[in-house]
Amino acid sequence: MAQDNYLRMMQQELSPELLCSIANKYGTPLYVYSADKITAQFRNLQTAFSNSNTRFFYASKALTNINILKHILNIGCSIDCSSVNEAHLALHAGFKPENILYTSNGIDFKEIEEAVGLGININIDSLSNLEKFGKKYGHSYPVGIRLRPNIMAGGNLKISTGHSNSKFGIPIEQLNEILDLVQQHHIFIRGLHIHTGSEIKDVSVFMKVAEVFFELVPHFPELEFLDLGGGFKVAYKERDHETDIILLGSEIEKFLINLENKHQRKFQCWFEPGKYLVSESGYLITKVNVLKTSQNTVFAGVDTGLNHLIRPMMYDAYHRITNISNLKGETKTYTITGNICETDTFGTDRHLLEVHEGDLLAIYNAGAYGFEMSSNYNSRYKPAEVLVLEGKVSLIRKRDEFTDLLRNQITVL
Numbered sequence: 001m002a003q004d005n006y007l008r009m010m011q012q013e014l015s016p017e018l019l020c021s022i023a024n025k026y027g028t029p030l031y032v033y034s035a036d037k038i039t040a041q042f043r044n045l046q047t048a049f050s051n052s053n054t055r056f057f058y059a060s061k062a063l064t065n066i067n068i069l070k071h072i073l074n075i076g077c078s079i080d081c082s083s084v085n086e087a088h089l090a091l092h093a094g095f096k097p098e099n100i101l102y103t104s105n106g107i108d109f110k111e112i113e114e115a116v117g118l119g120i121n122i123n124i125d126s127l128s129n130l131e132k133f134g135k136k137y138g139h140s141y142p143v144g145i146r147l148r149p150n151i152m153a154g155g156n157l158k159i160s161t162g163h164s165n166s167k168f169g170i171p172i173e174q175l176n177e178i179l180d181l182v183q184q185h186h187i188f189i190r191g192l193h194i195h196t197g198s199e200i201k202d203v204s205v206f207m208k209v210a211e212v213f214f215e216l217v218p219h220f221p222e223l224e225f226l227d228l229g230g231g232f233k234v235a236y237k238e239r240d241h242e243t244d245i246i247l248l249g250s251e252i253e254k255f256l257i258n259l260e261n262k263h264q265r266k267f268q269c270w271f272e273p274g275k276y277l278v279s280e281s282g283y284l285i286t287k288v289n290v291l292k293t294s295q296n297t298v299f300a301g302v303d304t305g306l307n308h309l310i311r312p313m314m315y316d317a318y319h320r321i322t323n324i325s326n327l328k329g330e331t332k333t334y335t336i337t338g339n340i341c342e343t344d345t346f347g348t349d350r351h352l353l354e355v356h357e358g359d360l361l362a363i364y365n366a367g368a369y370g371f372e373m374s375s376n377y378n379s380r381y382k383p384a385e386v387l388v389l390e391g392k393v394s395l396i397r398k399r400d401e402f403t404d405l406l407r408n409q410i411t412v413l
């Protein structure tokens with residue numbers, strides 16, 4: 001199954017020839033996204049969940065280029081935001097407020113007031129904000145509560161959000177405090193939200209969350225949705241396991257039927273996939289600046305670094321790398337390193353078709369949390385971005401230039 005998914009993913013990839021020609025036109029380092037891959041991933045989700053009452057909100061924190069947001073809108077997906085600015089971007093892209101979800105975390109109440117002003121869906125993640133919300137809005141504005149279930153899940157501690165030491169959500173053991181506030185201010189609790197983490201392979205983790213919801217539903221008579229967050233895993237390498245979304249779809253269908261039978265009314269499940277929708281759509285194309293041979297290693301030093309793709313350094317993430325300039329011949333072993341003044345290794349001892357200085361390498365699965373987490377560290381420019389939609393190639397962000405490094409700075413000396 002994992003192998004099938006990996007092969008399917010590789011068949012849908014943009015070809016090395018196309019990636020090279022795009023990079024030759026727009027320069028490197030360069031992010032390239034396949035809009036058709038995003039569509040295909042969304043259709044997979046729709047098919048897997050076709051028998052259950054489920055809605056998908058794209059976790060836009062993964063990639064917010066306005067063209068990506070517009071594409072997500074065009075294919076019929078809703079959108080999840082992690083800041084009020086992301087909500088403004090979503091509105092700017094054309095999303096209707098009812099299709100925007102704002103799942104907050106540790107924010108000032110002013111952002112919640114702003115979100116209410118925009119008329120979007122909101123999940124509140126602290127008792128103090130819930131209390132302020134109750135005092136100000138009472139029953140007038142339906143709202144969701146983000147809970148912390150004390151479940152450890154996710155591919156890496158930094159992206160695990162549901163465990164008992166996590167800052168995210170209201171700890172489930174504070175249920176009585178939540179219920180007191182709800183009762184006192186007559187708050188309209190329309191939804192419950194739990195996101196346990198990212199890169200969750202195991203369907204049973206989502207179903208554990210569903211069990212938690214099952215127990216909580218009787219406490220909230222006005223509930224309409226149960227939001228299980230994002231976190232579907234995609235394949236980063238051969239034999240990597242994806243989340244089995246077909247299995248998850250059928251488990252969620254059973255869960256909703258049980259819930260509806262018990263309570264004699266309908267509920268909806270919500271999901272907030274980020275990586276699943278955009279990770280595989282993205283490629284970071286980089287040029288080999290220098291080859292450096294040392295005792296045990298040949299370093300291929302490239303023209304990008306942790307300032308453009310931090311996932312390998314921050315999460316020990318594995319990203320497949322290939323030489324797209326040289327498609328045949330001998331394979332050699334290289335350690336691919338960035339050009340930042342810290343150790344920013346993209347891949348150690350990777351087998352690549354022979355690399356020459358000037359060759360282009362493709363770093364795969366770079367669509368999610370790639371450009372979005374990029375910076376101008378070392379005063380280097382952020383990369384340009386290109387979108388490929390039904391064979392049409394368009395530049396969707398210019399590369400930074402020198403004035404961008406000085407923008408917003410105020411010279412006082």
Ligand SMILES: Cc1ncc(COP(=O)(O)O)c(C=O)c1O
Pocket residue numbers: 059062080103161195197198199229230231232272273274275276368
């Ligand atoms: C609340 C919430 N929803 C959704 C996501 C998206 O996760 P992923 O990109 O793994 O699907 C995240 C990731 O941080 C999150 O914190």
